[in-house]
Amino acid sequence: MEGIILLRDILLIYGLFAIYYVMTVNALYFAVLAFSFKNIMNIFRRSAYSKYNTLSGSELVPAVSLLVPAYNEEVTVIENVKCLLTLNYPNYEVIVINDGSKDDTLGVLVKEFELEKMANPEMRNSIDCQAITGVYHNPKYPHLFVIDKPNGGKADSLNAGINLSHYPLISSIDADSLLEKDALIRMARQYMENPEETVAIGGDVRIANGCLIENGQVKDFSLPNKMWPMFQAIEYLKAFLGGRIGWSSINGLIIVSGAFGLFRKDYVIAVGGYRGGYPGEDMNIIIKLHRYMLENKLRYRIAFCPEAVCWTQAPDTYHILSNQRKRWGRGNLKNMIENYDMAFNPKYKVMGLLTMPYNIIFEALNPYFKLTGLLALAGYVALDMTQWKILVVFGLINFLSGYLFSIGALLLEELAFKRFTKISDLFKMLFYGAFKFFGYSQLGTLWRIQGHIQYLQNNNSWGAMTRQSWKEKSETPSSA
Amino acid sequence: MFSHVTVAIYFVYVCLGLIGLGIALLFYMKIKHLKMLKMKEHYRLKHQDYFKFIQSHLHENSELPVPPGKLAPLERRVIQDKLAELIEQFKGELRNRLVELCERAGFVKDEMDQLESLFFGRRVEAAYRLGNMRAHEAVPRLLQMLRKQKYSPLTIILGRAIAKAAKQEDQLKEMLTLMLRHGKPIHNLAADVLLETDLDSSKLLLQFLEDGNPDFVKVALVAMWGQAVPEVIPALDKLVGAEEKDVRAEAVKLYLSSNPVLKDETIKQLMSDNNWEVRAAIAKSLGSLHAAGSIPLLRNAMRDENWWVRNNSAESLAKLGETGFEILCETALRGSGVERETALFHIEKVMSEGADHHAVDQMVSFNKKRLLYDRYFGVTERKPVRKVAAVGGDYSA
Numbered sequence: 001m002e003g004i005i006l007l008r009d010i011l012l013i014y015g016l017f018a019i020y021y022v023m024t025v026n027a028l029y030f031a032v033l034a035f036s037f038k039n040i041m042n043i044f045r046r047s048a049y050s051k052y053n054t055l056s057g058s059e060l061v062p063a064v065s066l067l068v069p070a071y072n073e074e075v076t077v078i079e080n081v082k083c084l085l086t087l088n089y090p091n092y093e094v095i096v097i098n099d100g101s102k103d104d105t106l107g108v109l110v111k112e113f114e115l116e117k118m119a120n121p122e123m124r125n126s127i128d129c130q131a132i133t134g135v136y137h138n139p140k141y142p143h144l145f146v147i148d149k150p151n152g153g154k155a156d157s158l159n160a161g162i163n164l165s166h167y168p169l170i171s172s173i174d175a176d177s178l179l180e181k182d183a184l185i186r187m188a189r190q191y192m193e194n195p196e197e198t199v200a201i202g203g204d205v206r207i208a209n210g211c212l213i214e215n216g217q218v219k220d221f222s223l224p225n226k227m228w229p230m231f232q233a234i235e236y237l238k239a240f241l242g243g244r245i246g247w248s249s250i251n252g253l254i255i256v257s258g259a260f261g262l263f264r265k266d267y268v269i270a271v272g273g274y275r276g277g278y279p280g281e282d283m284n285i286i287i288k289l290h291r292y293m294l295e296n297k298l299r300y301r302i303a304f305c306p307e308a309v310c311w312t313q314a315p316d317t318y319h320i321l322s323n324q325r326k327r328w329g330r331g332n333l334k335n336m337i338e339n340y341d342m343a344f345n346p347k348y349k350v351m352g353l354l355t356m357p358y359n360i361i362f363e364a365l366n367p368y369f370k371l372t373g374l375l376a377l378a379g380y381v382a383l384d385m386t387q388w389k390i391l392v393v394f395g396l397i398n399f400l401s402g403y404l405f406s407i408g409a410l411l412l413e414e415l416a417f418k419r420f421t422k423i424s425d426l427f428k429m430l431f432y433g434a435f436k437f438f439g440y441s442q443l444g445t446l447w448r449i450q451g452h453i454q455y456l457q458n459n460n461s462w463g464a465m466t467r468q469s470w471k472e473k474s475e476t477p478s479s480a
Numbered sequence: 481m482f483s484h485v486t487v488a489i490y491f492v493y494v495c496l497g498l499i500g501l502g503i504a505l506l507f508y509m510k511i512k513h514l515k516m517l518k519m520k521e522h523y524r525l526k527h528q529d530y531f532k533f534i535q536s537h538l539h540e541n542s543e544l545p546v547p548p549g550k551l552a553p554l555e556r557r558v559i560q561d562k563l564a565e566l567i568e569q570f571k572g573e574l575r576n577r578l579v580e581l582c583e584r585a586g587f588v589k590d591e592m593d594q595l596e597s598l599f600f601g602r603r604v605e606a607a608y609r610l611g612n613m614r615a616h617e618a619v620p621r622l623l624q625m626l627r628k629q630k631y632s633p634l635t636i637i638l639g640r641a642i643a644k645a646a647k648q649e650d651q652l653k654e655m656l657t658l659m660l661r662h663g664k665p666i667h668n669l670a671a672d673v674l675l676e677t678d679l680d681s682s683k684l685l686l687q688f689l690e691d692g693n694p695d696f697v698k699v700a701l702v703a704m705w706g707q708a709v710p711e712v713i714p715a716l717d718k719l720v721g722a723e724e725k726d727v728r729a730e731a732v733k734l735y736l737s738s739n740p741v742l743k744d745e746t747i748k749q750l751m752s753d754n755n756w757e758v759r760a761a762i763a764k765s766l767g768s769l770h771a772a773g774s775i776p777l778l779r780n781a782m783r784d785e786n787w788w789v790r791n792n793s794a795e796s797l798a799k800l801g802e803t804g805f806e807i808l809c810e811t812a813l814r815g816s817g818v819e820r821e822t823a824l825f826h827i828e829k830v831m832s833e834g835a836d837h838h839a840v841d842q843m844v845s846f847n848k849k850r851l852l853y854d855r856y857f858g859v860t861e862r863k864p865v866r867k868v869a870a871v872g873g874d875y876s877a
Contacts, residue, residue: 019488023491042632049604049637050637054672060669060703118828120821190633192668193664193669390485393485410502411506411509414513423507423514
């Protein structure tokens with residue numbers, strides 16, 4: 001009997017610890033959200049009261065090399081490149097890197113833009129990367145280059161792109177994403193506000209599933225029709241508006257999305273370029289930049305520009321989504337393990353004292369604390385059914401605090417951007433914001449743990465990823 | 481234990497309360513916004529004839545009429561926005577007529593009142609709108625706001641509003657001083673803001689070029705980008721030898737854009753400058769200046785540590801007739817490392833562009849280059865020269 005009482009007490013103590021853990025995590029989320037609220041009106045003013053028509057035709061804007069790694073993107077790549085070639089930006093080049101695609105990515109590009117292999121492309125070899133097979137170009141499209149290389153991963157492709165790039169700023173863009181016409185000029189404007197200290201700027205990534213897309217542009221904004229992309233639409237809103245605005249305001253941003261970011265090339269080269277051979281290269285490059293700048297005592301900022309929008313295709317099946325999340329879980333864990341020395345180290349300022357500990361304790365380890373806490377409380381209640389309330393309280397804390405964060409992100413959206421133009425959109429967002437806590441969040445926890453297991457098993461595959469043509473996508477909402 | 485659960489329950493209550501509040505706020509904001517959009521559209525349609533009338537009578541001498549009837553605040557805002565849009569589209573007298581119309585319609589006064597609002601957001605919005613309406617009477621107040629403003633994106637918004645509305649050069653100068661006082665190297669953005677002015681910017685830029693403040697000089701240099709008029713050459717002559725490397729680089733670029741006649745000594749000095757931007761600029765210009773005497777310097781510059789200097793030197797050599805092209809071929813054949821790679825790239829570029837020449841003199845020049853090419857790389861069918869892997873790295877941006 002005493003053993004059972006002892007076990008029950010241990011379970012209760014651990015369960016209470018888990019409750020406080022969840023409350024602390026959420027208090028931190030809300031603190032970050034508060035920073036986002038503090039900055040949102042300035043972001044709104046910056047966006048609403050800046051005209052880009054003069055700037056987008058001005059020689060005063062810095063030239064940018066857009067790097068577009070493409071692996072098996074034959075379905076979407078033409079639309080994307082056309083979109084990129086018609087941005088409102090005065091001076092830029094587009095470098096597509098075909099990363100040994102098994103489909104006809106290179107073939108469709110060569111055919112569409114009548115490209116020819118350059119005899120002696122001048123690669124600068126600033127960063128190590130696999131030897132390239134060729135560079136394709138057509139003087140009719142002087143700002144388009146296509147690099148063909150054996151498969152080496154996204155990071156390797158970006159490094160190859162950097163080696164060919166001609167301009168001091170680089171922008172990484174996913175081949176399954178579409179940039180808004182003003183996205184790059186908005187980012188460049190933010191860069192020009194503090195060019196010496198700005199080493200990277202992240203853009204806002206939004207879900208294009210459900211939107212009407214014509215000629216590489218989002219013509220009509222709609223929320224996704226399917227369940228999986230809808231969950232992700234909420235998640236992206238929370239992460240980008242709720243999280244990244246706040247983190248960037250204290251210079252503690254740990255990631256600039258691989259889908260759309262702008263970087264100073266000299267610093268990317270100084271940190272050795274992107275780390276190959278493992279997912280999570282977008283987080284890794286930002287950690288490396290923080291480390292480099294802080295170790296060399298250089299003033300810097302890693303900014304976030306939520307008004308620069310990139311639309312991306314979200315996975316719309318369980319299989320693809322789970323692969324993507326496991327990959328993210330692996331990448332995240334790898335980055336934390338590689339950079340554990342930064343955590344709690346005052347030398348790394350906000351990054352060392354806040355961002356890294358937060359990411360290790362409250363992001364990487366989050367699934368374990370939550371899961372074990374739940375099991376402990378369930379065990380405790382099983383031993384003493386009269387205490388069922390504690391289990392309900394644990395569940396409610398998880399659900400309500402997460403839901404409150406979603407509502408905070410929706411308020412930020414409504415204050416600054418107002419992209420959802422229908423009342424029904426708001427209902428839908430509120431519904432999915434709540435619904436995601438009944439199954440989807442738990443799956444997220446499971447995928448993250450599976451990602452960690454894959455990391456321990458040295459499973460380093462990218463996983464399946466299929467693409468749907470933008471044209472097909474744009475037909476979906478109109479027929480729906 | 482009870483107290484722990486109580487804390488958690490309070491947490492739940494707080495969350496529930498905030499969720500209820502948040503949802504109510506969301507619906508309020510959404511409904512308000514949608515209603516406003518609907519009303520704006522309604523007013524736009526209602527005043528469509530007025531807008532058409534204004535546009536069609538803009539070129540006439542008669543006074544433009546103010547908007548008819550008693551207007552609701554949102555209605556006034558819609559008309560003001562449309563007039564501001566037209567002000568951006570026109571210049572000179574037509575713009576002045578629209579500006580004057582905004583004043584008579586009371587839009588300027590409305591916004592001037594808003595400049596005194598207790599709400600910061602309203603003051604910034606009013607500043608933006610007053611700038612759009614070129615309201616020069618607002619400039620002293622806007623300068624005061626800029627003086628108090630900590631450096632942020634709003635600094636640029638205020639600066640732009642002042643640049644648009646200013647009627648005196650002193651006001652522009654003060655605006656620039658206030659924008660640049662934070663020590664941020666925002667010369668390009670400041671130049672872009674400055675060029676918004678309706679005043680004669682060329683005169684102003686010339687003054688800045690001779691100013692003792694290096695920030696003003698930098699703004700003037702980047703604002704003149706590639707448009708060096710003869711009047712600025714004496715000032716540039718001095719700046720080319722400036723201590724500060726940014727100023728020197730910009731001055732050299734601007735100076736070279738006027739296609740000057742350069743002494744051999746000057747070329748030599750610039751080609752050995754410790755700032756790569758200066759070396760790259762002079763290397764680039766030597767091709768267009770047809771400075772054949774500088775071929776040995778360009779040949780050496782192909783070994784420069786900076787990619788832009790190497791690339792521009794090779795590009796210039798390719799432009800310097802057969803002699804320059806032969807140097808490229810020789811480097812490609814006998815050189816090594818990066819200089820060889822650069823030469824190969826530019827040789828191929830010349831050969832691939834050759835087929836596009838149509839003018840007789842261009843065809844003759846190209847044929848001579850092809851003969852040289854064949855001499856160096858073989859007479860048989862034209863194949864691209866062997867690709868050579870680069871040696872070492874290049875860490876320049």
